[in-house]
Amino acid sequence: MSDTRNIGIIVRHFKWIFYLFFLIGMMAIGKIIQVQCSEDKAIPDSNYKSVPIKAIRGSILASDGRTLATSMPYYEIRMDFGVINDSIFNADAPALAESLSSMFKNKSAKAYLYQLRKYKKANKRYQLIANRTIDYVELEKLKKFPILKLGQFKGGLIVIRENKRTYPYGGLAYRTIGYVNNNGVGVGIEKSYDYILKGKDGSQKMIRKLGGEWIPVTSEKVIPAVNGFNIKTTIDINIQEAAETALREQLKQSDLLKGGTAIVMEVKTGAIKAISNMQKNNGRFDETYNYAIGDATEPGSTLKLATLVCLLEDGYVSLNDSIDAGHGPWRYAGRNITDSHAAGFGKLTVKGAFEKSSNICFAKLATKYYANQEDKFVSRFHELKICDKLNLDIDGEARATIYSPESKMWSKLSLPMMGFGYGVLITPMHTLNFYNAIANNGKMMKPHFIEQFINQDGTVEKNFPPQTISGSICSKHTVREVKKALRGVVAEGTAKSINDERYQISGKTGTAQMALKEGGYIDRFGYKKHQASFVGFFPSDNPQYSCIVVMYSSKTRGNFYGGSWAAPVFKKISDIIYINHPEWNEVEDGAGKLTKDYPDVAGGRAKELNIVASNLPMKRPDINGKAWISINKDTIQGISIESNRMPNVLNMGLKDALYILENEGYSVSSSGVGRIVKQYPEPGAVTNKNTKIILELSDNELK
Amino acid sequence: MSKRRYLGAYIFGGQILLINGGLIRRWKVILYVFVLILCYISIHFLVADTLTTRVRNDKIITNLNAEYTGKHARLLFISKRQEIDKRLKKMGSDLIAPDNPPKLTKF
Numbered sequence: 001m002s003d004t005r006n007i008g009i010i011v012r013h014f015k016w017i018f019y020l021f022f023l024i025g026m027m028a029i030g031k032i033i034q035v036q037c038s039e040d041k042a043i044p045d046s047n048y049k050s051v052p053i054k055a056i057r058g059s060i061l062a063s064d065g066r067t068l069a070t071s072m073p074y075y076e077i078r079m080d081f082g083v084i085n086d087s088i089f090n091a092d093a094p095a096l097a098e099s100l101s102s103m104f105k106n107k108s109a110k111a112y113l114y115q116l117r118k119y120k121k122a123n124k125r126y127q128l129i130a131n132r133t134i135d136y137v138e139l140e141k142l143k144k145f146p147i148l149k150l151g152q153f154k155g156g157l158i159v160i161r162e163n164k165r166t167y168p169y170g171g172l173a174y175r176t177i178g179y180v181n182n183n184g185v186g187v188g189i190e191k192s193y194d195y196i197l198k199g200k201d202g203s204q205k206m207i208r209k210l211g212g213e214w215i216p217v218t219s220e221k222v223i224p225a226v227n228g229f230n231i232k233t234t235i236d237i238n239i240q241e242a243a244e245t246a247l248r249e250q251l252k253q254s255d256l257l258k259g260g261t262a263i264v265m266e267v268k269t270g271a272i273k274a275i276s277n278m279q280k281n282n283g284r285f286d287e288t289y290n291y292a293i294g295d296a297t298e299p300g301s302t303l304k305l306a307t308l309v310c311l312l313e314d315g316y317v318s319l320n321d322s323i324d325a326g327h328g329p330w331r332y333a334g335r336n337i338t339d340s341h342a343a344g345f346g347k348l349t350v351k352g353a354f355e356k357s358s359n360i361c362f363a364k365l366a367t368k369y370y371a372n373q374e375d376k377f378v379s380r381f382h383e384l385k386i387c388d389k390l391n392l393d394i395d396g397e398a399r400a401t402i403y404s405p406e407s408k409m410w411s412k413l414s415l416p417m418m419g420f421g422y423g424v425l426i427t428p429m430h431t432l433n434f435y436n437a438i439a440n441n442g443k444m445m446k447p448h449f450i451e452q453f454i455n456q457d458g459t460v461e462k463n464f465p466p467q468t469i470s471g472s473i474c475s476k477h478t479v480r481e482v483k484k485a486l487r488g489v490v491a492e493g494t495a496k497s498i499n500d501e502r503y504q505i506s507g508k509t510g511t512a513q514m515a516l517k518e519g520g521y522i523d524r525f526g527y528k529k530h531q532a533s534f535v536g537f538f539p540s541d542n543p544q545y546s547c548i549v550v551m552y553s554s555k556t557r558g559n560f561y562g563g564s565w566a567a568p569v570f571k572k573i574s575d576i577i578y579i580n581h582p583e584w585n586e587v588e589d590g591a592g593k594l595t596k597d598y599p600d601v602a603g604g605r606a607k608e609l610n611i612v613a614s615n616l617p618m619k620r621p622d623i624n625g626k627a628w629i630s631i632n633k634d635t636i637q638g639i640s641i642e643s644n645r646m647p648n649v650l651n652m653g654l655k656d657a658l659y660i661l662e663n664e665g666y667s668v669s670s671s672g673v674g675r676i677v678k679q680y681p682e683p684g685a686v687t688n689k690n691t692k693i694i695l696e697l698s699d700n701e702l703k
Numbered sequence: 704m705s706k707r708r709y710l711g712a713y714i715f716g717g718q719i720l721l722i723n724g725g726l727i728r729r730w731k732v733i734l735y736v737f738v739l740i741l742c743y744i745s746i747h748f749l750v751a752d753t754l755t756t757r758v759r760n761d762k763i764i765t766n767l768n769a770e771y772t773g774k775h776a777r778l779l780f781i782s783k784r785q786e787i788d789k790r791l792k793k794m795g796s797d798l799i800a801p802d803n804p805p806k807l808t809k810f
Contacts, residue, residue: 015712018712018715018716022715066779067775067776067779070772070776072769072772072773072776073765073769135769135773136766136769136770136773137770137773137774140770166772166776168775168776168777168779168780169779169780169783170780170783172783209751209755213755213758214758215751215754215755215758216754216757216758218750218754237783238784241783241784241785242784245784245785502802502803575802578804579800579801579802579803579804580804581804582804582805582806582807583807584804585803585804585806585807587806587807587808587809588806588807588808588809589808589809590808590809590810591809591810593808593810594810617810
């Protein structure tokens with residue numbers, strides 16, 4: 001009972017303190033309940049933030065999977081001069097200036113030093129230092145520079161990261177790959193498939209830990225980012241590079257050329273293997289305008305093929321029929337129609353007229369057989385699907401046009417001019433697609449750039465198989481006949497200069513005068529614009545690729561012939577393709593010619609060497625149970641890799657040797673090219689991780 | 704002191720735990736509660752540490768990916784035929800492009 005009385009006394013004396021503590025305790029409990037149960041708004045914002053999870057933008061890949069465009073982080077470099085200690089700055093600024101100058105190469109070290117001192121004096125807190133953004137590899141180097149290596153709070157280094165699109169092959173196929181800016185404005189695949197590439201950003205709530213580090217709030221729902229798909233295109237990098245190089249080199253040959261395009265298509269599928277567009281800007285040729293699909297012009301003589309197909313389909317002519325090209329201009333409907341050979345070609349066969357590209361012959365043929373049935377001629381053109389919209393994978397396809405006899409644009413001259421390739425507006429892509437159909441025995445394929453949508457993990461999301469536009473645009477007989485004529489152009493006609501013994505090319509030259517803005521084809525001073533082209537396919541007997549080259553001139557009094565300007569570009573492209581296709585030549589019989597029992601291969605990974613060896617007509621080396629092997633003449637040895645013992649890397653390629661040695665923790669230096677012929681220390685020698693390995697490589701066989 | 708005030712002081716003042724050896728009699732329960740609290744706090748810190756490690760690892764992976772992409776892009780660029788030609792020329796190499804493809808031989 002006395003205990004109870006004592007407690008009563010205590011309570012009386014300390015009741016206010018007790019109430020105060022009780023109140024504080026209740027408030028604390030209340031706060032805990034509030035924090036646990038309440039919504040975010042009750043929580044101070046500075047400790048929580050919602051962070052976007054950026055979706056990875058898909059890459060654009062070539063047909064072999066190599067990257068044409070991808071996103072990677074770049075870093076903007078700024079400095080806070082306010083945090084740098086004066087004595088450190090004074091001591092290390094010259095060294096920093098030297099390093100910055102050697103990295104960015106835009107200013108001398110002296111200029112950098114002057115600038116750094118100026119910024120320091122002005123106490124700049126957020127000063128841009130570099131003239132460009134840098135990638136991660138450069139950033140790692142930069143972080144080791146004097147002053148900057150002290151970090152943000154002592155060295156003043158401020159790094160701002162941003163993701164940018166990068167094009168590993170530089171400007172290769174730039175117009176086709178395209179771009180898209182933050183406002184959604186762009187061109188090419190980047191623009192047309194932006195919705196596929198960009199994915200969808202997610203978000204995540206983060207909380208700041210004691211110490212300032214941010215970690216995800218586990219109780220909050222994470223909205224994951226949905227990454228964009230990679231897009232695999234049909235572009236072949238080797239062919240694309242060949243097309244661009246050949247086109248650029250040729251365009252540089254004349255100041256009067258203002259641009260050009262080259263397209264390579266796979267005959268059987270319609271896949272575009274290369275597409276290059278060059279336009280002159282400030283004296284340089286860049287991919288700034290898509291002539292290939294965006295410019296519908298009168299193609300000129302390359303369209304004589306369509307006239308020839310019409311005539312053969314309707315049974316009006318055969319290739320051996322005779323036609324008189326005359327010995328000078330042919331006057332029709334008040335206008336002179338001329339040939340490139342001013343004195344005229346005289347009497348020719350239809351095939352000869354095609355090979356020599358006689359305008360007069362084709363105008364005469366068109367007027368002779370279609371003068372009273374112009375609709376039939378125009379319908380035939382439509383049947384050939386020359387002007388059908390191609391619905392290409394990328395935006396910007398120009399509208400192809402054939403005027404009908406009912407049109408206001410039709411005149412008495414329209415028919416003969418259509419006969420030799422005028423009065424019809426089509427893009428180079430349309431022309432190529434028509435020739436591709438002929439190469440493909442009349443089957444017209446849809447030109448396409450996209451092969452697959454691929455997930456970031458490499459699985460295929462969607463395939464785009466080749467599509468057929470028309471199973472047969474003309475009869476097999478006509479195809480056979482026009483193929484003969486097309487081969488004749490290269491063998492004996494206007495493209496004789498590109499005839500090649502190694503593989504046969506078929507095609508047609510085109511030299512068109514372009515319509516001027518002010519009307520007509522020649523201005524009052526006698527200047528005209530030319531479009532020189534060559535379109536064809538190869539190898540002639542079993543066409544695999546079709547290609548068109550078109551070059552555009554500025555106003556000139558001279559001439560730009562397709563045979564002399566466009567055909568050589570075609571040839572350079574086809575040559576590169578040819579040397580990559582050994583299967584086009586006959587297989588050599590090598591029976592009984594083997595001189596070695598075992599293949600003469602470098603040492604390396606046994607599993608991979610086995611794959612190579614299994615494809616060679618020799619004994620397969622016994623490599624059972626061996627991970628790495630060394631081959632010296634016919635001696636095959638397994639390489640034992642033990643710690644503290646120098647492995648035998650003799651006769652290996654450098655890549656394999658580095659893999660083995662660096663994985664064992666050695667530091668390696670090498671000299672020369674070829675296989676490893678000397679190694680120091682010797683194989684089997686006792687080593688430690690500090691041992692410096694020296695490798696000597698040579699093209700000569702290991703003695 | 705009224706009975707009501709006395710009960711209030713008895714319960715809220717904590718005497719309920721102190722008198723008659725209340726704390727000692729309930730030590731197992733109290734220890735259990737403390738262990739639970741300690742476990743809760745430990746797990747919380749472990750989770751926080753794991754998340755911190757994950758955030759750091761994510762950053763490392765991002766940086767490694769950036770490094771890989773950058774190096775890969777540079778290698779792709781120098782693998783261009785034109786670039787190889789340039790380098791060969793610079794090295795004084797007399798290597799020239801082939802005119803013919805390699806021959807396929809049947810044994």
